[in-house]
Amino acid sequence: MVTIHDTELRQGIVTAIEKSKQLSQSIMVSEVQKIKGIDPLNFFAAGRNRFLGERFFWKDPSGDQVIVGIGVVKQVQSDQATGRFDRTEIEWKQLVKDAVTCGEQTKPGTGPAIFGGFAFDPLKKKTGLWSKFSESLFHIPKYMLSFIDGEFYFTTNVFCTQHDDGELFDKVYKDRQDLLGAVFQKQNFSYPSIVKMEEIKAEEWKKSVTSLVESFADSNLKKVVVARELRLQFENTVQVEKVLTHLLEEQKESFIFAFEVNGDCFIGASPERLVKKEETRVLTTCLAGSIARGSTLEEDRLLGQNLLEDQKNLVEHQYVVDMIKEAMEETCEKVTLPDEPQLMKTKYIQHLYTPVIGQSREGTSLLDIVNRLHPTPALGGVPKDQAVTKIREIEELDRGFYAAPIGWQDAQGNGEFAVAIRSALIQGKEASLFAGCGVVADSEAESEYIETSIKFRPMLTALGGKRK
Ligand SMILES: C=C(O[C@@H]1C=C(C(=O)O)C=C[C@H]1O)C(=O)O
Numbered sequence: 001m002v003t004i005h006d007t008e009l010r011q012g013i014v015t016a017i018e019k020s021k022q023l024s025q026s027i028m029v030s031e032v033q034k035i036k037g038i039d040p041l042n043f044f045a046a047g048r049n050r051f052l053g054e055r056f057f058w059k060d061p062s063g064d065q066v067i068v069g070i071g072v073v074k075q076v077q078s079d080q081a082t083g084r085f086d087r088t089e090i091e092w093k094q095l096v097k098d099a100v101t102c103g104e105q106t107k108p109g110t111g112p113a114i115f116g117g118f119a120f121d122p123l124k125k126k127t128g129l130w131s132k133f134s135e136s137l138f139h140i141p142k143y144m145l146s147f148i149d150g151e152f153y154f155t156t157n158v159f160c161t162q163h164d165d166g167e168l169f170d171k172v173y174k175d176r177q178d179l180l181g182a183v184f185q186k187q188n189f190s191y192p193s194i195v196k197m198e199e200i201k202a203e204e205w206k207k208s209v210t211s212l213v214e215s216f217a218d219s220n221l222k223k224v225v226v227a228r229e230l231r232l233q234f235e236n237t238v239q240v241e242k243v244l245t246h247l248l249e250e251q252k253e254s255f256i257f258a259f260e261v262n263g264d265c266f267i268g269a270s271p272e273r274l275v276k277k278e279e280t281r282v283l284t285t286c287l288a289g290s291i292a293r294g295s296t297l298e299e300d301r302l303l304g305q306n307l308l309e310d311q312k313n314l315v316e317h318q319y320v321v322d323m324i325k326e327a328m329e330e331t332c333e334k335v336t337l338p339d340e341p342q343l344m345k346t347k348y349i350q351h352l353y354t355p356v357i358g359q360s361r362e363g364t365s366l367l368d369i370v371n372r373l374h375p376t377p378a379l380g381g382v383p384k385d386q387a388v389t390k391i392r393e394i395e396e397l398d399r400g401f402y403a404a405p406i407g408w409q410d411a412q413g414n415g416e417f418a419v420a421i422r423s424a425l426i427q428g429k430e431a432s433l434f435a436g437c438g439v440v441a442d443s444e445a446e447s448e449y450i451e452t453s454i455k456f457r458p459m460l461t462a463l464g465g466k467r468k
């Protein structure tokens with residue numbers, strides 16, 4: 001049993017109720033305790049009984065930061081196309097400004113925090129696929145387990161109103177004990193069993209790539225990322241815990257995320273960091289240009305070498321580097337990046353990779369940088385606005401949260417966003433998988449098609465598909 005003491009939270013709730021009477025508004029209390037280890041996946045699974053559909057999971061590639069949220073005390077969301085980054089920022093800052101915090105509020109990724117993301121293109125006509133997601137959507141969890149730099153922290157968030165009294169603490173305490181009691185109950189989860197697999201309009205997609213390439217000749221467009229969908233049906237409802245277990249084992253180099261929203265679950269294993277901010281230190285990534293992994297060490301090395309020398313892929317990569325460098329120099333100082341791309345290898349694919357670091361300028365927030373970067377030419381194209389318009393016109397797919405920023409932010413403005421690729425939207429007994437590729441003047445439809453097929457594989461195998 002994990003013991004969580006009650007002293008500070010009880011006092012915090014009393015203080016917040018007083019404050020909410022004075023201000024005539026609800027007030028958030030956030031308490032953090034350092035605890036002994038709980039396996040993050042067990043914690044996620046413990047929320048299944050009472051909080052199914054209200055959980056999130058996050059692990060960074062280093063494994064130094066794992067954050068799991070259970071329950072939702074508040075959503076921060078917007079359905080407006082413009083200003084969604086600023087709106088999120090303003091609402092979050094207001095909530096934090098009035099919040100009562102107690103306990104060990106020392107580490108990034110503990111205490112008050114939001115987890116969620118943004119739709120790729122708020123101007124794209126929405127289909128039923130993403131009906132449960134708004135243009136920007138974040139959850140403040142009831143309970144949050146954070147594994148940060150080798151230590152575990154447990155956050156409890158409560159919203160108090162002027163009508164609450166001291167009994168609220170007893171309710172929260174009992175609720176929390178019930179959840180913690182479930183952490184060590186063994187649960188068995190089974191692999192999803194696929195009964196139907198459908199590539200959505202694959203032939204049409206290839207044709208659209210060919211005509212896109214042709215259209216480059218008489219336009220300013222230099223690069224456009226186009227994506228497609230693979231729809232799966234399963235025998236039974238997919239158990240996200242099993243899918244996460246698989247991703248954690250097979251995709252160690254990636255961000256592993258899951259975001260449950262009203263019964264659907266957006267999940268993925270993305271190798272691509274959009275931006276991480278810790279105090280003023282900012283990290284971002286240029287990732288574009290791809291080739292398969294080899295089946296032997298030698299073949300793998302040769303493929304990697306080919307990628308590093310391949311003009312089409314180097315051009316595709318360089319567009320991303322140029323744009324990200326410019327965006328970073330606008331928002332940060334001391335921007336540094338290597339001259340040449342390196343290789344990033346994940347289980348099924350290798351990419352050209354250029355890491356970028358900088359120091360944020362005074363007054364520049366994480367979401368300012370997210371806003372400035374999204375979409376990078378790794379997911380949108382060049383020139384940015386024209387490419388996004390083109391995608392809106394020619395792409396069959398409703399991207400929703402695919403290819404868009406997903407991640408978290410805490411009360412101090414620390415946080416991290418990944419680009420939500422290698423992802424799937426699980427909807428009960430069905431799922432949609434998404435994969436895209438950077439189309440440039442030298443692209444060929446067939447090889448882009450194969451590239452996207454490889455990019456389906458992390459989620460396809462995690463969802464019970466065969467490992468090739
Ligand atoms: C668009 C995707 O991936 C992006 C496109 C890449 C490419 O075309 O080479 C490589 C990495 C990602 O930036 C995806 O996985 O869906």
Ligand SMILES: [Mg+2]
Pocket residue numbers: 288289290316437438451
């Ligand atoms: Mg590519």
